[in-house]
Every structure is written in structure tokens, then in C-alpha cells.
Amino acid sequence: MKKVRLADVAKVAGVSMKTVSNVVHDYPHVTPEMRRKVQLAIDELGYKPNLTARRLATGRTGMIAFAIPEIDHPYFSELSRYIAEEASLRGYRVLVEQTLNSLSAEQAVLNDREAGLVDGVIFHPVRMQALDIAMLRRDVPLVLLGESTMPVTADHVMIDNVAAARDGVRHLLGQGRRRIAFLGLVAGDITGSTDQRLLGYQQGLVEANLPLDPQLVFSAPDFSPEAGAEAVRRALDSGIRFDGMICRDDRFATGALHALRGAGVNVPEDVAVIGWDDTELGRWATPRLTSISPDKRELAATALEMLGERIGGLQGIGRHRIASHSLSIRESAPAGASVLL
Amino acid sequence: MKKVRLADVAKVAGVSMKTVSNVVHDYPHVTPEMRRKVQLAIDELGYKPNLTARRLATGRTGMIAFAIPEIDHPYFSELSRYIAEEASLRGYRVLVEQTLNSLSAEQAVLNDREAGLVDGVIFHPVRMQALDIAMLRRDVPLVLLGESTMPVTADHVMIDNVAAARDGVRHLLGQGRRRIAFLGLVAGDITGSTDQRLLGYQQGLVEANLPLDPQLVFSAPDFSPEAGAEAVRRALDSGIRFDGMICRDDRFATGALHALRGAGVNVPEDVAVIGWDDTELGRWATPRLTSISPDKRELAATALEMLGERIGGLQGIGRHRIASHSLSIRESAPAGASVLL
DNA sequence: GATCCAACTTACAGCGCTGTAAACAAGCTG
DNA sequence: CAGCTTGTTTACAGCGCTGTAAGTTGGATC
Structure with missing residues (x-):
């Protein structure tokens, strides 16, 4: 089965190429009779327009x-x-x-x-x-x-990442949390995401007249759940205390939940955790993750x-x-x- | 800035279009001097080949x-x-x-x-x-x-879905599990996935001379974690007992874990759960999900x-x-x- | 130095479609 | 019924690139 071209259809239908093209594109000014005739030829030959050629002609790729x-x-x-x-x-x-x-x-x-x-x-x-x-x-x-x-x-x-992070902090503050941690900074991360989220986190604390404790900002080696878990484990091991945590993304938060449970810390009773991105990963974490949800x-x-x-x-x-x-x-x-x- | 065409480069370099094309494609039989001259023109004009045209000419889209x-x-x-x-x-x-x-x-x-x-x-x-x-x-x-x-x-x-499901069942049998459930059938599912997995599950049980209890095959309304959780909840409510479960996919398994915990059933102590697909969702479920892993x-x-x-x-x-x-x-x-x- | 060969370069016809401008048809008007 | 419109169809030149076949060149060969 050879490729069928516009010209082939035109020949079979006994019309010009352009008329076939007009039918294909539902161009309004085509008489019903002509349309029928062309459509017949199209169906008979099984014609499919070649998109590449169309693109070259129109300059649009779709x-x-x-x-x-x-x-x-x-x-x-x-x-x-x-x-x-x-x-x-x-x-x-x-x-x-x-x-x-x-x-x-x-x-x-x-x-x-x-x-x-x-x-x-x-x-x-x-x-x-x-x-x-x-x-x-x-x-x-x-x-x-x-x-x-x-x-x-x-x-x-x-x-608005700053506002979103602030919203998260306020939510935790509203629950009476006072020692709120931020997870996590990643070395080499040059996107502004973490910075802006961290800033919002800090603003939220400042608004509430809470001190900014650098110990409560956790770093991780990369963006995996493993890294998040590891960061939290290290913090707990160092005896750092916190009752709330806001995470840079759901992956970190998911890892954090595992680390907390592993250490016998109850979520949300002992520590409330907020993730970021509102992904399925977090929706089905245990406990189900509260998360900042970009629309x-x-x-x-x-x-x-x-x-x-x-x-x-x-x-x-x-x-x-x-x-x-x-x-x-x-x-x-x-x-x-x-x-x- | 107008679009630069092959012909423009050719004109500037003072060669034919085909020679430019040869340079672009690293065609070996081009003298270094010619290549240099052409490359210069390409750089000077900032020429980028137009893929659509290339496709039309070659018939390959890449x-x-x-x-x-x-x-x-x-x-x-x-x-x-x-x-x-x-x-x-x-x-x-x-x-x-x-x-x-x-x-x-x-x-x-x-x-x-x-x-x-x-x-x-x-x-x-x-x-x-x-x-x-x-x-x-x-x-x-x-x-x-x-x-x-x-x-x-x-x-x-x-x-090999049948073999994979059998492997899962054997794993559970090896732990001493004897009442193994399958989650889940979905009405309207016409793919063979579920059927094959169910078949493997049944083969695994038959191999071990265990009865096939239809009560242990759970149905769900759709493929979501919610549906999986609901199916398990219903089974537990009906008093159906089981100590192992093999799930059609990680989403179901994730839902199942939630339902089991919600009912106070411990995993893996009371019920061991195996998922399917080995996705990140399961890797970070609680407890971390054992899963059949297609390569x-x-x-x-x-x-x-x-x-x-x-x-x-x-x-x-x-x-x-x-x-x-x-x-x-x-x-x-x-x-x-x-x-x- | 004429002949041949390999290595390189070129001219040009498509690839299949669409936009444009021109041609044609049919219906109105005066 | 010539002269206009409006509506419909056509012919054809590209879109930018590559494959082919036909040139051109420079050197090796005898």
C-alpha cells in the first residue's frame, strides 16, 4: 500500500488539489456536491494528510x-x-x-x-x-x-512561594506549635524555590515574634526522600527539638515521616509535618500529608x-x-x- | 532577525547548498578548508537547520x-x-x-x-x-x-505476569501465610493484566494444595488507592480473614495498607502485603511495600x-x-x- | 603529456501541502 | 442583456531540505 497524496485524491475526484485541501479543512465555501465527491475519493483511497508537509507549508507545527x-x-x-x-x-x-x-x-x-x-x-x-x-x-x-x-x-x-510558606507556618502556629523546623536546603541548589520557601518560613516566624533558630533549618545532600529522612534522623540524633516542620517538597516530607516514626516520634501529636506540591506520594503517606498545594x-x-x-x-x-x-x-x-x- | 536558510549560508560561503548540508551532517568527503569556510558562514549567520523541511525531504521524523x-x-x-x-x-x-x-x-x-x-x-x-x-x-x-x-x-x-504473581504467592507461602487474598478485580477492565495476575495467584495456591476461596478475591470500583482501601475495609467488615494479600498494583496496595492500619490490623505481622509495579508510591508507603518489580x-x-x-x-x-x-x-x-x- | 581515477562539489528535482491570485460561474441589478 | 457581485474552484509557486546524477578537480599512472 503506497502512500496516498493529496494529488492522488484530486485526480480520482477530478478536482484540484486545493479543493481537496479545502474539504479536508472544512473550509465553508465548498458546494455540498463537490464535498461529497471529494470525501468519497478520500475514503476510497484512505487518504491521511501528511503533517510534516503541512507544517512546512504553514510554518506551524502544532x-x-x-x-x-x-x-x-x-x-x-x-x-x-x-x-x-x-x-x-x-x-x-x-x-x-x-x-x-x-x-x-x-x-x-x-x-x-x-x-x-x-x-x-x-x-x-x-x-x-x-x-x-x-x-x-x-x-x-x-x-x-x-x-x-x-x-x-x-x-x-x-x-507565591513566600506567601505559601508563610501560610504553612501560620497553620502550624495556629496549632500551638512553636519550634518549627524547615527541611531542607540542598547544596548546589541554585533555583530560588528553596530560598523563597525558607524566606516565607522565616517571615512566618518573625510575624509571630518567634526566634529564628538556625539549628531548625535542616540540610540534605540531595532531593530524595532518603535524603530527607537522613536529615531528620541527624537532627533528632543531635538532640534538636521541634514540634512542627515544613518541608520543601513532598519527597522530603515523606522521608521525614519515615525518620520520625523510626525514632518513635508521633506525627502529628509530637511533630506536625507539612509537605509541598500536594502529590499522590504525600496523599498516601502515613499519616496522610498536609501539603502546600500549587494549583x-x-x-x-x-x-x-x-x-x-x-x-x-x-x-x-x-x-x-x-x-x-x-x-x-x-x-x-x-x-x-x-x-x- | 529573519530566518536563515541553507541557501543563505551557501550564498555567504560561496558554495552550493549541498555542500553546506554535507558540512552540517559531518559528511566525511569535505575538504577541511571548505568545511572551515562553511562553518564560518553558519556561525556568522546563526544558521539552524529546519527540522520540518528535513523531515519532508527524508521521510524520517526522528x-x-x-x-x-x-x-x-x-x-x-x-x-x-x-x-x-x-x-x-x-x-x-x-x-x-x-x-x-x-x-x-x-x-x-x-x-x-x-x-x-x-x-x-x-x-x-x-x-x-x-x-x-x-x-x-x-x-x-x-x-x-x-x-x-x-x-x-x-x-x-x-x-510474565502469571509467573510474577506466582512468585509473589510463593513468597507469602514461604512466610507461613495460608489465607492469601487478591486485590482487585475491577468491573469493565478488559486488559489481561488483572486476569493474568489472578491466574498466577491461583496457580500459586494450587501448587501448595491450598483451596481457592472466592471470598478472598476482592473487587474494587476503579483503580485508585481509595478504591483499594474501600475494598479491604469491606472485606474486613464482612469478617473475612486473611494473613497475606497480593495486590494488582501499588496504588491498590497503598490504599490497602491504609485500610488495614485503620482497622488496627498490623502489617506485616497480621497481614503481609505485596504490591505490583515497584513504584515510588509503594517504596515510601508505610510500611515500605514489597512489590513485584517489572524491569x-x-x-x-x-x-x-x-x-x-x-x-x-x-x-x-x-x-x-x-x-x-x-x-x-x-x-x-x-x-x-x-x-x- | 594524455589518460584515468578517486575525491570532491554542484545543479536541480522533488518531498506533500497551503496561500495567493487569478479564473470561472451564477445570480442580481438596472 | 451587459455589467456587477458574490461565491466557488483552479493553477502554481513556494515552504527548506536532501538524494541523485552529473560535473569538476587534482593527482597518480603509463
């Missing part, structure tokens, strides 16, 4: 790239789902590009040896910084995600919205949008006063 | 589609990661297609949606059956994943291997490959004799 560190990180896989859904709603297909936390892979996303592959890019960097991004960025429409410092030239969506669908929708406008030709300085967040309250830091009180 | 039910399902997101990595190793980019368990979306995968877009498709169906697939399938290279009955015309990779990397590598051969022109009947599996033993069903004994 595809966007979604570049993230790891596709199987719970936050990114959940976000991917919304990106895929929102993209599909707008007629785009999604090419997922996994950077695996490598600088060169991130650079490749922007630099891309090849052009014309996608109409636009949604990019969550973790290694590149504002300046690198600004320098390397080509004229492909671009929307950035995440909390790195971002160049003013590109659009950007994020949640992932809104994040995805906003990114696609802005990207669509850029693809449509919108020029001008980068826009900065804040998506909403909330606190998903579950067992690890329930609502109401703590049992401690 | 992309494959990976069609799965849900991108944020832990098993599929982890598998996606390996698919992305293995694809990248072989010079392919991956277009992720989310079918959201919809029949029409699955049909679209095989039907026209991908015409000329991708060189091949890796597809994990959950709604389509062998016949539908055989009927709809176009001549795009195709590799199937999963346990649905598959048409003989297409390549297929899976693990996801091997699955991905094999699928890409076979797809590559098909793209290379290999004809002939569908090949059926089995990837390996193992049991990841953790706290929920540890090794060694049970504390019950």
Missing part, C-alpha cells in the same frame, strides 16, 4: 515542548498531565524533554541545534539562571516555570495561555503571573488546635 | 509516540522516564500521548493522528482489544506494551529495540518478548519466616 528535570518526579508528572490536557484543549501536542538536572541539557532546550520543531517551549529550569537564559534564548516563544530568577524578557508563571491546573493553563499569545505574535516584555495555591490539610498537620495543648 | 493511559500514574511516569532515556540514546524524541482511558483516544493513536508525525509508536492500550488494534492499525511501526490480548501482527513486550528499563529498551528494527524496515509477524521481573522485598512482606510462626 507542537510545544515541555522541558522538565525529571518526568517521573511526582510534581512534574502531575504537572505534565495538566500540561498535556490543556495543550490538547488548545490543539497542541506535547513533546516532553527531560533535562535530568543537567546544565547542558537545559542549554540544549533553548539553544536547540535545530529549529522548526515546536511552536513554543514551556521550560522549568533548575540549572540555568536568568542571565544564561536571556543570552541563549532564541526567538522561539517561551514560558518559564519555577522559582529561579527569571529574565525580564520571558514570560513566567509561578505561585497545577491553573499553572498549566496560564502557561499555555501565555505561550499561545506569544505564538500568536504578541511582542513585548516578559509577563510575570502568579498562580494560586492553597493548603491541603490532612492528617500530618490537621486543622484545629494540637493535641499537645 | 520522533516516536508513547501512548499511555495517564502520564501521572506512578507506573507510567516511571516507565516514561526510561522510554525517554532509551529513546534519546537512539536519537529519538518522544511525543507523549495521553489516552486518559478513552477508547476514542486510543483509536486515534493508531488511526490518523500520527500520520507522518512520528516514525513509530509505543502503545499501552487499556480499552482496545486485539481485533480492534489489528483492524485499525496503519502501516506505522508499532510496539505494544501491557497485557491485553495482542494481535499477532504487532510486536509486543510484557513481563522497567528492560521493558523500555526492548520496546525501543524492536521499534527501531521495524522502523529500519523489518517485516514479518509480530514478535512477543518477555522482560524480566523480580520481587522487591521490603517491610510489608519481608523475607524469612513470619513472626506469626
Whole structure:
């Protein structure tokens, strides 16, 4: 079975190529009779338009790239789902590009040896910084995600991390917690995520006239649950006391829950724990994890919205949008006063 | 900044388009001097080849589609990661297609949606059956994943689900468990996954001369952890007794762990639990979940291997490959004799 | 120095589709 | 019924690249 081309259909139907094209695209000014005749030929030959050729002719690919560190990180896989859904709603297909936390892979996303592959890019960097991004960025429409410092030239969506962290702290304070820890700093992390969350955490404490105890800020060697668990274990071993904890992400929080239980510390009775990202991992942790919940669908929708406008030709300085967040309250830091009180 | 074309570079370098193309492709028979001259022009103009045009000319897209039910399902997101990595190793980019368990979306995968877009498709169906697939399938290279009955015309990779389930049962038997339950059947599930796993479970019991008690096969309304928890709760409420459980996937198992703890049943002391898929969700459940572990990397590598051969022109009947599996033993069903004994 | 060969380079015809401009048809108007 | 419209269809030139076949060059060979 040879490939069927537009020209073949045209010949069989006895019309011009363009008329066939018009039928394929449901162009309104085609007489019903002509449409019928062409459709018949299409069905008979089993014609399928060749998308590559269409792209070359139109210059539009109908595809966007979604570049993230790891596709199987719970936050990114959940976000991917919304990106895929929102993209599909707008007629785009999604090419997922996994950077695996490598600088060169991130650079490749922007630099891309090849052009014309996608109409636009949604990019969550973790290694590149504002300046690198600004320098390397080509004229492909671009929307950035995440909390790195971002160049003013590109659009950007994020949640208000400082406010969200503060919300988390307030929730713990409302339960009567007074020694609240933060997990975790990671050496070499140049994204602003941790910094902003830490800042919000500190603001929350300061608001309540509580001291900032550096001992209560835990570091971890990497972003795995193991690392989070290890950090908490070390803190407990050093005799550091705390009754609340806010974690940089659900993976850390999940590890923390394991470490706490391992040490005989009860959650939430002895220590209330809040995670971040509101992922399935945390929803089914034990106890179920209270977590700061970025509105992932809104994040995805906003990114696609802005990207669509850029693809449509919108020029001008980068826009900065804040998506909403909330606190998903579950067992690890329930609502109401703590049992401690 | 206008788009730079091959012809522009050729003009600046004072050579033919084809020579520029040869330089871009590192074609060996180009004199160093010529190469230098051309490279200079490329750098000066900032030329990037247009992939769409290249594709139209060569007929190869360098992309494959990976069609799965849900991108944020832990098993599929982890598998996606390996698919992305293995694809990248072989010079392919991956277009992720989310079918959201919809029949029409699955049909679209095989039907026209991908015409000329991708060189091949890796597809994990959950709604389509062998016949539908055989009927709809176009001549795009195709590799199937999963346990649905598959048409003989297409390549297929899976693990030996029956053997894997048997292995799980044997593990529980080795701990002295005798009343082993299976979670869970789902109405409307037409994939063979559950059936095969159930069969292996039954074989394992029969091997040990244990009776097959239909009460010990739990049904759930859908595939969520909630549904798994609910199924277990119902069983406990009905007074059904069991000391071991093998779950159709980690989501069910995670839900089951919650239900058991909620009922005051200790895992693994009272009931040992085995999940399936060996996902991060289970690895960080409490207790950490013992899980049947399909070798996801091997699955991905094999699928890409076979797809590559098909793209290379290999004809002939569908090949059926089995990837390996193992049991990841953790706290929920540890090794060694049970504390019950 | 004529001949041949290998190594390199070029010209150009597609790949399959769409946008444009021009052609044609049919219905109205005066 | 010529002259306009409006509506419908057509012809064809690209989109940017690569494969092919036909050149060109420089050196080795006799």
C-alpha cells in the first residue's frame, strides 16, 4: 500500500488539489456536491494528510515542548498531565524533554541545534539562571516555570512561594506549635524555590515574634526522600527539638515521616509535618500529608495561555503571573488546635 | 532577525547548498578548508537547520509516540522516564500521548493522528482489544506494551505476569501465610493484566494444595488507592480473614495498607502485603511495600529495540518478548519466616 | 603529456501541502 | 442583456531540505 497524496485524491475526484485541501479543512465555501465527491475519493483511497508537509507549508507545527528535570518526579508528572490536557484543549501536542538536572541539557532546550520543531517551549529550569537564559534564548516563544530568577524578557508563571510558606507556618502556629523546623536546603541548589520557601518560613516566624533558630533549618545532600529522612534522623540524633516542620517538597516530607516514626516520634501529636506540591506520594503517606498545594491546573493553563499569545505574535516584555495555591490539610498537620495543648 | 536558510549560508560561503548540508551532517568527503569556510558562514549567520523541511525531504521524523493511559500514574511516569532515556540514546524524541482511558483516544493513536508525525509508536492500550488494534492499525511501526490480548501482527513486550504473581504467592507461602487474598478485580477492565495476575495467584495456591476461596478475591470500583482501601475495609467488615494479600498494583496496595492500619490490623505481622509495579508510591508507603518489580528499563529498551528494527524496515509477524521481573522485598512482606510462626 | 581515477562539489528535482491570485460561474441589478 | 457581485474552484509557486546524477578537480599512472 503506497502512500496516498493529496494529488492522488484530486485526480480520482477530478478536482484540484486545493479543493481537496479545502474539504479536508472544512473550509465553508465548498458546494455540498463537490464535498461529497471529494470525501468519497478520500475514503476510497484512505487518504491521511501528511503533517510534516503541512507544517512546512504553514510554518506551524502544532507542537510545544515541555522541558522538565525529571518526568517521573511526582510534581512534574502531575504537572505534565495538566500540561498535556490543556495543550490538547488548545490543539497542541506535547513533546516532553527531560533535562535530568543537567546544565547542558537545559542549554540544549533553548539553544536547540535545530529549529522548526515546536511552536513554543514551556521550560522549568533548575540549572540555568536568568542571565544564561536571556543570552541563549532564541526567538522561539517561551514560558518559564519555577522559582529561579527569571529574565525580564520571558514570560513566567509561578505561585507565591513566600506567601505559601508563610501560610504553612501560620497553620502550624495556629496549632500551638512553636519550634518549627524547615527541611531542607540542598547544596548546589541554585533555583530560588528553596530560598523563597525558607524566606516565607522565616517571615512566618518573625510575624509571630518567634526566634529564628538556625539549628531548625535542616540540610540534605540531595532531593530524595532518603535524603530527607537522613536529615531528620541527624537532627533528632543531635538532640534538636521541634514540634512542627515544613518541608520543601513532598519527597522530603515523606522521608521525614519515615525518620520520625523510626525514632518513635508521633506525627502529628509530637511533630506536625507539612509537605509541598500536594502529590499522590504525600496523599498516601502515613499519616496522610498536609501539603502546600500549587494549583497545577491553573499553572498549566496560564502557561499555555501565555505561550499561545506569544505564538500568536504578541511582542513585548516578559509577563510575570502568579498562580494560586492553597493548603491541603490532612492528617500530618490537621486543622484545629494540637493535641499537645 | 529573519530566518536563515541553507541557501543563505551557501550564498555567504560561496558554495552550493549541498555542500553546506554535507558540512552540517559531518559528511566525511569535505575538504577541511571548505568545511572551515562553511562553518564560518553558519556561525556568522546563526544558521539552524529546519527540522520540518528535513523531515519532508527524508521521510524520517526522528520522533516516536508513547501512548499511555495517564502520564501521572506512578507506573507510567516511571516507565516514561526510561522510554525517554532509551529513546534519546537512539536519537529519538518522544511525543507523549495521553489516552486518559478513552477508547476514542486510543483509536486515534493508531488511526490518523500520527500520520507522518512520528516514525513509530509505543502503545499501552487499556480499552482496545486485539481485533480492534489489528483492524485499525496503519502501516506505522508499532510496539505494544501491557497485557491485553495482542494481535499477532504487532510486536509486543510484557513481563510474565502469571509467573510474577506466582512468585509473589510463593513468597507469602514461604512466610507461613495460608489465607492469601487478591486485590482487585475491577468491573469493565478488559486488559489481561488483572486476569493474568489472578491466574498466577491461583496457580500459586494450587501448587501448595491450598483451596481457592472466592471470598478472598476482592473487587474494587476503579483503580485508585481509595478504591483499594474501600475494598479491604469491606472485606474486613464482612469478617473475612486473611494473613497475606497480593495486590494488582501499588496504588491498590497503598490504599490497602491504609485500610488495614485503620482497622488496627498490623502489617506485616497480621497481614503481609505485596504490591505490583515497584513504584515510588509503594517504596515510601508505610510500611515500605514489597512489590513485584517489572524491569522497567528492560521493558523500555526492548520496546525501543524492536521499534527501531521495524522502523529500519523489518517485516514479518509480530514478535512477543518477555522482560524480566523480580520481587522487591521490603517491610510489608519481608523475607524469612513470619513472626506469626 | 594524455589518460584515468578517486575525491570532491554542484545543479536541480522533488518531498506533500497551503496561500495567493487569478479564473470561472451564477445570480442580481438596472 | 451587459455589467456587477458574490461565491466557488483552479493553477502554481513556494515552504527548506536532501538524494541523485552529473560535473569538476587534482593527482597518480603509463
